Amino acid sequence: MTAVLSPTISAWSVDPVHSVVEFRVKHMMISNVKGQFTGVSGILSLDERNVEDSSIAATVEVSSLNTSDVQRDAHLKSADFFDAENFPTISLRSSRIKSIPDGGLLVSGQLSIRGVTRDVEFAVDGPSKPAKDPWGNTRIGLSATTRINRKDFGLTWNAALEAGGFLVGEEVAISLDLQFLKA
Numbered sequence: 169m170t171a172v173l174s175p176t177i178s179a180w181s182v183d184p185v186h187s188v189v190e191f192r193v194k195h196m197m198i199s200n201v202k203g204q205f206t207g208v209s210g211i212l213s214l215d216e217r218n219v220e221d222s223s224i225a226a227t228v229e230v231s232s233l234n235t236s237d238v239q240r241d242a243h244l245k246s247a248d249f250f251d252a253e254n255f256p257t258i259s260l261r262s263s264r265i266k267s268i269p270d271g272g273l274l275v276s277g278q279l280s281i282r283g284v285t286r287d288v289e290f291a292v293d294g295p296s297k298p299a300k301d302p303w304g305n306t307r308i309g310l311s312a313t314t315r316i317n318r319k320d321f322g323l324t325w326n327a328a329l330e331a332g333g334f335l336v337g338e339e340v341a342i343s344l345d346l347q348f349l350k351a
Contacts, residue, residue, distance in 0.1 A: 180212040180308060180348035182226060187346045189228050193318070194337030203244070205258070207232030212348050214295065214308075219273065220265050226346075228258040248325040255282045263287075275312065281321040290314045290344070298350070306350040313343045 187208050195201040210226030230252040235241055245252040262277040273292040278285050294310030318340050326336050
């Protein structure tokens with residue numbers, strides 16, 4: 169027996185060329201350092217009648233990390249941080265979507281980094297209204313943000329500073345800017 173999908177649910181795939189996952193973390197207790205992952209893929213199952221019945225699953229390739237510093241990128245991909253050799257992907261799977269009064273969404277789900285899975289909540293702006301691109305494809309977009317403590321995911325490496333404090337902050341701000349193509 170095959171499953172029958174509701175006619176109100178549409179499938180959308182992440183367009184990796186027009187999507188990015190970024191993070192920001194305090195460096196030397198002075199300023200923020202940003203990085204991004206460009207290797208993102210995923211599927212959005214969008215219930216067009218009730219967005220709260222939608223779901224999303226996404227994967228990020230750790231190897232696509234770029235902070236504009238080759239040495240720092242190599243260190244972040246090493247066993248001190250993401251351990252890309254043993255944990256090549258970061259994943260997110262939604263468990264609940266809730267509309268909020270300002271018109272946005274709260275997406276709850278499981279974020280897995282370095283083999284550790286934790287519940288997270290993203291504030292989401294979107295999805296946008298569907299639009300046709302010049303080639304006849306239908307697209308939508310959304311932006312999402314959250315904050316995590318990197319130590320909760322096993323990213324514990326740090327170095328003490330001579331003047332006090334640590335080299336890398338614990339709180340990490342994450343932002344997603346995703347564009348989807350209708351399947």
